[in-house]
Structure formats: structure tokens, C-alpha cells
Amino acid sequence: MNRVILQPAANKASRINYENTVVNSISIDSILKYINPEQEAELRGIYSSGEFKIWGVDRDAKGKSTKVNDWNRITKGDVALFAKDKEVYASATVTTKFRNAELAIFLWGYKEADITWEYLYFIDEVMPQNIPYASLNVVIPKGDLLKNDFYDPKNNIQGFQVLSDVQSEYVFSVFADLESVTYFDDTIAGNRDAAIARLNKLDGTDRNQVTKARKEQKILKEWLFSKGKYAVCGICNKEYPVSLLVVAHIKKRSKSNHAERTNLDIVMPMCKLGCDELYEQGYIGVKEGKVVSINQKYTTATIESLKESLKDNSCTHYNDQTKGYFEWHLKENKFQ
Numbered sequence: 001m002n003r004v005i006l007q008p009a010a011n012k013a014s015r016i017n018y019e020n021t022v023v024n025s026i027s028i029d030s031i032l033k034y035i036n037p038e039q040e041a042e043l044r045g046i047y048s049s050g051e052f053k054i055w056g057v058d059r060d061a062k063g064k065s066t067k068v069n070d071w072n073r074i075t076k077g078d079v080a081l082f083a084k085d086k087e088v089y090a091s092a093t094v095t096t097k098f099r100n101a102e103l104a105i106f107l108w109g110y111k112e113a114d115i116t117w118e119y120l121y122f123i124d125e126v127m128p129q130n131i132p133y134a135s136l137n138v139v140i141p142k143g144d145l146l147k148n149d150f151y152d153p154k155n156n157i158q159g160f161q162v163l164s165d166v167q168s169e170y171v172f173s174v175f176a177d178l179e180s181v182t183y184f185d186d187t188i189a190g191n192r193d194a195a196i197a198r199l200n201k202l203d204g205t206d207r208n209q210v211t212k213a214r215k216e217q218k219i220l221k222e223w224l225f226s227k228g229k230y231a232v233c234g235i236c237n238k239e240y241p242v243s244l245l246v247v248a249h250i251k252k253r254s255k256s257n258h259a260e261r262t263n264l265d266i267v268m269p270m271c272k273l274g275c276d277e278l279y280e281q282g283y284i285g286v287k288e289g290k291v292v293s294i295n296q297k298y299t300t301a302t303i304e305s306l307k308e309s310l311k312d313n314s315c316t317h318y319n320d321q322t323k324g325y326f327e328w329h330l331k332e333n334k335f336q
Contacts, residue, residue: 001198001218002077002185003168004178005094006161007055010084017055017108019115022092022126025051026107034103043122045195046095052125053092055080056104056117059159070162071097071119076226077183080123081131083157088131092123093180093275125180134155139174140167169215177310181243184226188219192264195223199262214253221247222268234268234316235275235291245269246276250286250317250325266325268317274306282333283307286326289318294335 001178009018028043035043043052057155060067074097082090101118110116137151140163163171171178198219205216225231225242232239236246248270253261260266270276278284284307285294291313318326 001165001168001222002075002172002179003073003077003165004163004171005074005078005080005240006157006159006163007080007082008084008157008159009082013111013140015016015084021054021107021158022082022090022123025049027051031103031106034100036107039098041203042096046122046124051094053123054107055092055123056108056122057119057121058111058115058117059119067160068119070160071121072164074121075185075187077180077185077222078162079178079180080121081129081136081178083133086133086156088129088133088136091125091127091129091178093125093183095122095124095183097121122314125182129178133174134172136175139170141170169218182241184222184242185218186222186226188222189226195219195264199264202262205258205261216262217247220264224267224269225266231269232316233271233275235279235286236272236273236310237313237316238271240271240273246272248276248279250322251328255328257333260325264323265319268315268322275310278303278306278310279329284327284331285309285330285335286315286318287330287335289315291315291328292335294330294333296333 009015028040028047032040044050046052057067059073074094076094076096078094080092080094081088082092097120099119100157102115102121104116104118108117133155134153137153140151141149142151143149188198199216200214205214224247225245229241230239231242231245233245246269247267249256250266250268251260253266256266271281275284282294282298283296283299283303285292291310293307293311316324
């Protein structure tokens with residue numbers, strides 16, 4: 001599950017580092033002597049241009065481990081908020097991370113004797129922001145949620161910190177545009193048991209906060225899309241960037257109980273270019289693994305043409321586990 005990283009970058013060294021490796025990009029070729037072949041391959045897979053952006057965190061003072069513990073919690077898709085002068089002035093999405101003191105020294109030198117920013121995280125999707133601390137603080141809960149207790153509006157972002165899952169959810173619920181539509185937490189990628197375990201930990205699937213949030217949605221999104229930047233629509237069988245795909249419920253979520261909502265097999269990827277809406281509104285369905293046309297009262301020649309182009313396509317997510325959900329959809333939409 002993706003989290004929010006509070007990353008102050010206000011002092012002179014931070015401003016210089018930000019200019020050098022966030023505003024400006026670094027060539028992968030220029031760092032080859034500092035990374036191993038596996039790291040090079042990973043970076044080239046992420047950054048097709050051959051250039052990347054990067055930030056780093058220095059180690060804790062002797063006897064402490066707060067920074068390192070927080071850095072260890074960072075995963076792909078987390079969003080870093082760069083802050084100074086009482087506002088968040090930029091955001092960026094984490095793509096990968098690793099510890100490398102030699103690379104940090106090459107990029108930024110030393111913070112002080114024998115200390116550099118060796119806990120690295122690579123970033124993409126750097127976007128300018130203008131979020132005052134006060135606006136951010138009031139949506140970050142602290143302590144017991146039942147007490148409705150939030151950060152003081154005057155709270156200052158003074159040190160590197162990774163917010164908890166719950167705190168991050170609250171931030172994303174208000175500042176939805178911060179979340180990436182390309183990068184997702186990949187810790188459950190290909191691991192069905194891990195994804196199910198996370199869903200099973202949910203005590204419900206709705207939380208009343210600033211808006212009603214679908215608590216399970218991020219896990220389901222990570223399950224479907226965390227393997228890469230592209231995926232295939234289960235209806236038209238065409239490949240798209242994940243930003244053009246949605247986590248589509250085979251059976252309507254509003255008609256599903258908790259056990260169904262937290263079942264990985266209730267969702268599949270559908271494209272935003274027509275398939276998701278045609279399915280959601282009951283113009284198409286899936287019967288015995290094939291896309292079928294469903295008659296609806298309101299239609300046009302364009303809709304019928306789209307339905308015809310999809311008819312008899314093999315559905316990539318039809319199997320024994322999903323069959324019942326597809327049958328529910330056909331019955332709900334009075335398929336004949």
C-alpha cells in the first residue's frame with residue numbers, strides 16, 4: 001500500500017541537491033561504476049530515456065534508527081512531498097530504492113565527515129505543488145482515530161518521515177492528484193497469498209473520513225497493476241498504460257458483501273476507452289469465457305458497432321473463480 005513521504009528540503013545543501021538531481025536528471029551511463037549489473041538493468045527498465053531523478057536520506061545519529069526504519073518502509077509508488085517555507089512545493093513518485101554510499105558521494109558529496117545521503121530512492125513524475133503546511137496538517141490523523149485528533153495546523157515538517165498507511169490514506173483522500181496512476185506498491189505482485197492476507201486484515205471496506213474511501217481498492221489496484229507500466233484490458237485484449245485502465249468489478253461493488261469485496265477474483269482490468277463503461281452499464285457481458293452483447297433500451301449505432309467489435313473476444317479473467325460473478329452480471333442485466 002502506497003504511503004506519503006514527508007521530505008523537508010529547505011537548507012542550503014538540500015536546495016543544491018534538489019537542483020542537481022531532481023530538477024536536473026542524471027544519466028545512467030554516468031553512474032555505471034557505482035552500481036551493479038542488476039541495478040543497471042532495473043534502472044534502464046524504469047527510465048527508458050536513460051536518465052533518472054533521485055533523492056537520498058542520511059543515516060541516523062548514533063544510537064538512533066528512525067530514519068533508516070522509515071526508509072526501509074518505502075516502496076514503489078510512494079509519494080514524496082518536498083517541503084520548505086511552510087509549504088509543500090513539489091511531489092514525486094518513488095520508482096525503486098537501494099543503499100549506496102559511493103553513489104551518494106558521487107552525486108552530492110558529504111553532509112559532514114563520513115556522512116552522506118546513502119539511503120537512496122529514485123523518483124519520477126515530479127510535479128510542482130503549492131500545499132501550505134496548515135492544509136496538509138489538518139488531514140493527517142494522529143493517535144486514536146476515534147478521537148478525531150489531527151496534526152496541529154502550525155506543525156512544521158522538520159525531518160524525513162514516512163506516514164503510516166492510515167495517515168497516507170487520509171492525505172490521498174483529500175489530495176487525490178498526488179497518487180500515481182503508473183507506479184504501485186509491488187510487494188504483493190504475483191503473490192496471491194500476500195494480497196489475500198492484506199485484504200483479510202480489513203475490518204470493513206468503507207471508512208468515513210473526508211470522503212467515503214474504498215479501503216480495499218488500493219490493494220486490488222496493486223494486485224492487478226503492480227507488475228509494470230502496461231497491462232491488458234480483459235475485454236478488448238488490447239495493451240494500454242495502466243493509467244488508461246481501471247480496477248473493474250465483475251459484480252457491482254455496491255451489490256457485493258464484505259467477503260466478495262475482499263476477493264481478488266471480483267476484479268479485472270478494463271480500459272477507459274469504452275470497455276469499462278460498456279460493461280458497467282450492461283451493454284456487454286461475459287458468457288462461458290466469451291464477450292457477449294446485451295440488449296439495452298437506450299442505444300445508438302455507435303454503441304452497437306462497439307459491441308459488435310468486442311463480441312466473441314476471449315475474456316482474460318474468466319475462470320472457475322470468476323464464473324459466478326460474470327453470471328451475476330448477466331442475470332442483473334437480463335441477458336437473453
